[in-house]
Amino acid sequence: MRESVASLTVDDSDPRDPSARCDRCGTQGTIARAIRHSEPLEIFRYCINCWPAAQEDLERRQTQELNEYHQAWRAWDSERLRDPKRERPKPPAPWSGNSRSWSDVQRFLELITAKLEEIPRTTPPPFPEIAAEIQATAAQMVGHMPAEVAEFLAKYLPPSA
Numbered sequence: 001m002r003e004s005v006a007s008l009t010v011d012d013s014d015p016r017d018p019s020a021r022c023d024r025c026g027t028q029g030t031i032a033r034a035i036r037h038s039e040p041l042e043i044f045r046y047c048i049n050c051w052p053a054a055q056e057d058l059e060r061r062q063t064q065e066l067n068e069y070h071q072a073w074r075a076w077d078s079e080r081l082r083d084p085k086r087e088r089p090k091p092p093a094p095w096s097g098n099s100r101s102w103s104d105v106q107r108f109l110e111l112i113t114a115k116l117e118e119i120p121r122t123t124p125p126p127f128p129e130i131a132a133e134i135q136a137t138a139a140q141m142v143g144h145m146p147a148e149v150a151e152f153l154a155k156y157l158p159p160s161a
């Protein structure tokens, strides 16, 4: 495993694994990977069909882990004067994920354009850079490019010299 425990949340490496089996349905050939940076690492791989549902499950699990941590922290915080030896709860292990699913690119674009348009800036938003990054992995993506993504690329991709 090359995945490093030190690099959290950002996972730029290619998540595709043609020999791996999907953790949900057992199909060979996966396009998405999620890593729980615990000790030991937990690594999940999914095929294109299972990824949307798997992603929802994983997001629910992360939210639950965070909620449990907040509850444990509040309990610790209210008890620590009475019980100074009480152990401080540990935050949950961070997650990272990456896929070659167009729906994730589309979701990312919606989030990033909304974010970038709402903050006041002195320079134009880095849409050409984002477009170039999407274009760089386009050949590795599974299925057809969504119309919204194609429009974004047509609008912002720097003309090739």
Ligand SMILES: [Zn+2]
Pocket (backbone or CB within 6 Å): 022, 023, 024, 025, 026, 027, 046, 047, 048, 049, 050, 051
């Ligand atoms: Zn599957």
